[in-house]
Amino acid sequence: MPKDKTHDxxxxxxxxxADFWDARMGDESNFFHRQIVRPGTEALLDVQPGARIxxxxxxxxxxxxxxxxxxxxxxxxxxxxxxxAHARRRAVQEKNIRFAxxxxxxxxxLLALGEGRPFDKAVANMALMDMSDIAPxxxxxxxxxxxxxxxxxxxxxxxxxxxxxxxxxxxxxxxxAIIGQPVPQYYYHRPLSHxxxxxxxxxxxxxxFAEVPDxxxxxPVICILRLxxxxxx
Ligand SMILES: C[S@@+](CC[C@H](N)C(=O)[O-])C[C@H]1O[C@@H](n2cnc3c(N)ncnc32)[C@H](O)[C@@H]1O
Numbered sequence: 541m542p543k544d545k546t547h548d549x550x551x552x553x554x555x556x557x558a559d560f561w562d563a564r565m566g567d568e569s570n571f572f573h574r575q576i577v578r579p580g581t582e583a584l585l586d587v588q589p590g591a592r593i594x595x596x597x598x599x600x601x602x603x604x605x606x607x608x609x610x611x612x613x614x615x616x617x618x619x620x621x622x623x624x625a626h627a628r629r630r631a632v633q634e635k636n637i638r639f640a641x642x643x644x645x646x647x648x649x650l651l652a653l654g655e656g657r658p659f660d661k662a663v664a665n666m667a668l669m670d671m672s673d674i675a676p677x678x679x680x681x682x683x684x685x686x687x688x689x690x691x692x693x694x695x696x697x698x699x700x701x702x703x704x705x706x707x708x709x710x711x712x713x714x715x716x717a718i719i720g721q722p723v724p725q726y727y728y729h730r731p732l733s734h735x736x737x738x739x740x741x742x743x744x745x746x747x748x749f750a751e752v753p754d755x756x757x758x759x760p761v762i763c764i765l766r767l768x769x770x771x772x773x
Contacts, residue, residue, distance in 0.1 A: 601627025
């Protein structure tokens with residue numbers, strides 16, 4: 541399938557924002573990640589020592605280091621070469637993480653991360669809405685995960701974070717993940733039916749779901765999905 545016309549520019553913008561992003565996230569990530577994203581994601585992911593975990597769109601690698609710190613073996617990828625360089629620099633002592641540059645809209649590139657053994661789990665934090673296409677990712681995960689393996693992903697809650705007031709139709713818009721970043725990034729709005737429909741079509745079932753507010757207690761800004769690969773291959 542041809543890539544969305546914004547795809548290459550989207551990647552270039554993440555390269556332009558990479559140093560700023562790394563400086564703001566540091567070794568411990570920012571308040572939003574620690575307080576809003578991390579608790580629900582970790583509850584659904586349930587990292588166990590010895591687990592093989594694939595992280596998609598890992599940014600500067602903080603969550604990968606956190607999982608490795610709990611005894612998991614992690615393969616973590618991002619399509620920004622600069623962010624992967626930052627991730628490697630921050631994890632120089634870490635033996636249980638392999639970082640790779642990989643575009644998550646490229647199914648073949650994702651499959652090459654597999655090392656000939658299935659992953660128990662996969663995770664993508666705050667990244668699905670940054671991807672120009674999510675079908676290749678789900679198709680690849682169906683082959684990369686073991687039967688019954690899980691994919692946990694946190695994303696902007698599309699019912700509540702939709703700046704143009706539209707919900708049902710997918711659309712592309714621009715915004716800032718962190719105020720003051722050098723250039724705006726692209727966001728790919730998709731209704732929940734689109735995200736879940738893509739996962740269901742690839743053979744996944746939803747078996748965990750969280751909605752997390754930030755400043756407005758009745759308005760979740762993110763949702764976290766746990767999608768389980770079918771038990772039979
Ligand atoms: C908002 S950041 C989140 C980074 C990290 N997961 C975190 O929570 O700190 C979104 C990330 O998605 C990555 N990204 C966007 N589209 C991608 C794609 N097609 N393939 C791989 N990475 C992608 C960006 O480079 C960026 O690192």
